[in-house]
Amino acid sequence: MTPAVFERLADITSLIIVATISTEELDTRIASDREKVERIVGRTRRVTLPPHDEDRAGGHDLAADPARTGRGRHERPRLSRRRTVTLFVLAVAILVGVPVVIFWRSSGCFPVVQLNVLTTPEKQALVEDRARAFERELMKTGQCAVTIQVSTARSAHTAIDLLSNGWGDEALLTAPRPHVWLPGSALDLEQAKRLTEQRDLLEFTPESLGSIARSRLVLAVPPSYQEWTGRSSFTWPEVSNAVARGELLLARSGPRSSSSGLAATMALYRHAPGGTGDVHHRIEQNLESPDHEGSYDLMCAVRHSFPPPAQPFAVLTTDKVVEDYNAGRPLRADCPKRTTPEGERLHMLVPAEQPVLLDHPYVLIGALTPRRDEAARALHTYLRSPASESALKKHHFAPPGKDDGAGTPPGGVEEVLGIWERARKPTRLLVALDVSGDMRDGLRGSPMNNRLAAAAAEVYTAVGGMGPRDQVGLWTFADRPGDIDHEELMEIGETTKDETLPARLQERLNALKPESHPGADPRDVVHDAIDRLRETSDDEGEDEAIDAVLLITSGDESPDRIPADLRPPVSTPVFVVALGLNGCAERTSLRRIAEQTRGQCYDVPGAEAMERAFDGLAVSLWGGGTSGETS
Template identity: 25%
Template sequence: MGRHSLPDAKATGTGRARSPRRRTVSIATALVLAVAAGTGVAAQSGLLSFADPCADAPVRLDLAASPDIAPALRAIADRARQDRVTTDGHCLDVRVEARENYQVAAALADGSGTPGYQVWVPDSDVWVERAKGLGDGISLTPAGTVATSPVTLATVPTTARTLGWPRKSYTWAELAATATGADGLLLGSADPARSATGLLALSSIAESSRQKGADSDTRTAATAELLTQRVSDTDTRVLETLAQDDSGAEKGNPRRNEAVLLSEQAAFAHNSEGSGSTNLNLFYPTDGAPVLDYPYSLVDETELTTDQSRAAMRFMALLGDEAAYRTLQEHGFRVADTALDPTLVRTAGGLAPQPYDGNDAGPPSSESLQRALGLWTVTVQSARLTTVVDTSGSMAAPVPGRDGQSRMDVTKASLLRALAGFTPEDEIGLWEFATRLDGATDYRELEKTARLGEPVKGGGTHRDRLSDAFTALKPVPDGDTGLYDTMLAAYREAVATYVSGKFNALVILTDGSNKDDDSISRAELIKRLKTVVDPRRPVPLIAIAVGPDADRDEVDTIARATGGAGYEVSDPAEIQAVMLRAVMLSAGLTGPDSTAADRS
């Protein structure tokens, strides 16, 4: 990604279309000279021919373009027709059609149909990589970059002032922390699975957060969870979610966003409309804005005719013309090797000392984009979680600094907060465990794992019943842990009731190691878990060790037998955030260098 120069059309003498005025003068001069030479009659009789390059059928080129840049490309193509720009002696006829990037990428990756266009200009190289798929799709031949536009955070004016715009600047991690804090922003985004803007921003947040410290995965997961609640299908629709006036979203419709992840060009177009909508102000993160880079690619080049191939390269050269540059800039795009127009930035909503003219962030690696997309997929995918909570006597111990609240009190409050973040389509269940809860059995199912929106007898939903069950949890006096038997029984049940199409996991919270002489040993537990694991029905065990008596290394060793992991929290209030991080890690989204130390 980034900026790449197009061929210098003026240097070759073929890229710059002459103006209509110059062409008219040339034709008139030729006719005058012809008459002066006494050849007018011959010309009228057809004995002398002045070939019109557009008399024959022009060379037709179909171009699919990202909806944001399609109007600019269409204007350039229209001007080329008006100026009678030629390719190999034939007039150039480029037809531009706006198409959603993710739809084109999916169709090219599938490779089963005929595209119907010879050139593709998406908004980002992200889509070119997506279109390559597994290598079985329709081939793409890169030929340069048309324009660029940095990805920013756009806010309504009242929110911008609250955040200190334009003097106060933020990194991506700081913006994420502001959005997910106690008084967080009503922040919207286009779906990162369908929007390069959303995906690049989420990847930038993840990378910036990694630079800040060990809780980076938690922060990124929390941001993704926030965005899932206010996501739009496309970049165009995300603008429709913004607050409509300068009163601020809190005083207006709470479903309206105060801020959105947006490209500079989209903000430029919004602010240029003059429709009465509130103009946006832009924050450019200090650790670099990733850019939309609008790559120009030939589609299935081996199937192009010679005329089509040359026409495609002719139009690409034309996009390096000064007139084309002006058109792109008038539509809010930055162009390579050209000084940034401060009017463009001001119209878009940028203002010094925001670092709008700093270096763009380097293009994210394919691995980082895949991690961000994987995180998003897991976050938005419906979950099926069976939660197993320790109710042994030690859960009655007070938590330091919590005004006498017990481990159980704080654990319940954290679980209830986590429950509020799940959708009606998510499936959650609840078990409790302590020694001899039911005769010799150390565990008990309190609520089946079911869809939160499912109606229940007596009125209400499964969410209501589960909330009541969380609230009713209490320590069993003198009860020990009974951990190993519980883990095995709960894991067997989770695999047996696996639901495809959802993220299935078993979440166990315990404040101590196993203290039950009648239980199986840890070695035996691991051995039996391995026999239950089914790669076709993956259920990672997420084990969270709570409090100073818990042994994280022990639960991590056990959980790894299922493809899961163990975690440690000193304060039960951290459970909600750790659960988000655990889901991401269990899905293998933090890369191959994750270690047990990362899970502390």
């Protein structure tokens, strides 16, 4: 007989054994219940039934008379027909079933292989549907059985962190260690590999077998925005510009939380006007709720936000997620299935340029046993087979294609994530501007009358490029009589979201004139500025904000000033703009300040150098980590 026949016999034998055991239990229960009924009926007769005449004379109880009831007679015990059949069936099961099980074990199909699959919330329904179909297909064709357990990680960051950490004991409390990982795109796999290398984890050796599905980034807008709903496409530069200028409220899931959020961030940064750190910062500061964990979290927030704001609003996510939203599918526990009203269904626009595609790879994790490896590869083949195409369409995915993969802009994933980490945080910048007599001199190449006017104009331009959640403060300083060298013109805490801020800032800057006092010791000014940032940070609760001091001075060192360390050491970066030739030279106070605070010191002898210095400030604040190097 073939293995398939023996497998069927094994299944039948198992059913027979279960049925036999069930029959014996039923016989026992029937006998027990019969005795209970007879005892109850007997007691009832003694209470309710009148005795016959002879019973009255003899004093007998009808229910207690063995001759009347038939109980108590000596009879030869006989085995019931049902019990005979039961024993016969049990004997057949043992004779037939044991060889079948022995053969099944020897054929390599025992024990049953369990395959643990980790996927995204967006693919959970698809993978569970295909996993059950795959299990049925194996049984139908007589192959070795496989059981598949599907689990999900709410965000890509969670999955990447657990996988690159070896899926420790805490993770096992939530889900079994996966053998197969189905991330949102190859971008997630790239991050996992990098973290694994950093943590020196040899057990994580992923092998990508290729894509199982495809989705693409789209811009989804409510039907009320007719300017957008009448179109079928958009361009990345127009969206990046509109967001940077605050003309479009854009929602996007976090780039560490989902592949769609990361791919969207890459596209926005790649096409940002100028591509500089301050533009990236403005984009992030103008995003609407930029830190949703995943795509379904984002769409759940959109569902709860209707009606949308009057300002143009859009969502940047995948077509699959928008289709699920419009179809009213469940997104989260607090976003159950529902019928989406016509007025809340989103209109999708596709990029006019080359589309950004998510490839949904199929990744084997670690060293698998031969049978599990065979099962995992067979599942991948099944997911890519024509049998799964209708399921992909049902769950709003496209079949995998040759051009799969989300495009990665120059610099790669980690550089983009580094820029995002800085750009997304609000900045609290305190500007300390030298107004001493040394600022009367002119600045080469500048149309302004003196250094102070040139610096004031550049400060106004820089503040205009900050985001709506940023804060700015303005001080002036000189060696004035008394204990305090600085004067506070604008208190830190003023946000650029305040529409009156630009006019008030310009008014104060235009009113500045060089004073007759000499230059103050910059170390005292820096200490006071950092203390002020700390005080207001506690009051405002801006723990995640980037605090920084911008010190703009003539750069002229007093010959009797000895460079010394700041006391106590500080961690707030100080960026120094020295309007002279040698303000940032070796062994100057300004250079020491920049080095000790991991800031930057810029020598600015002319107008072009001034522009480069402020561009460097933007890169240091929002385009990457601060550096201790000076220039």
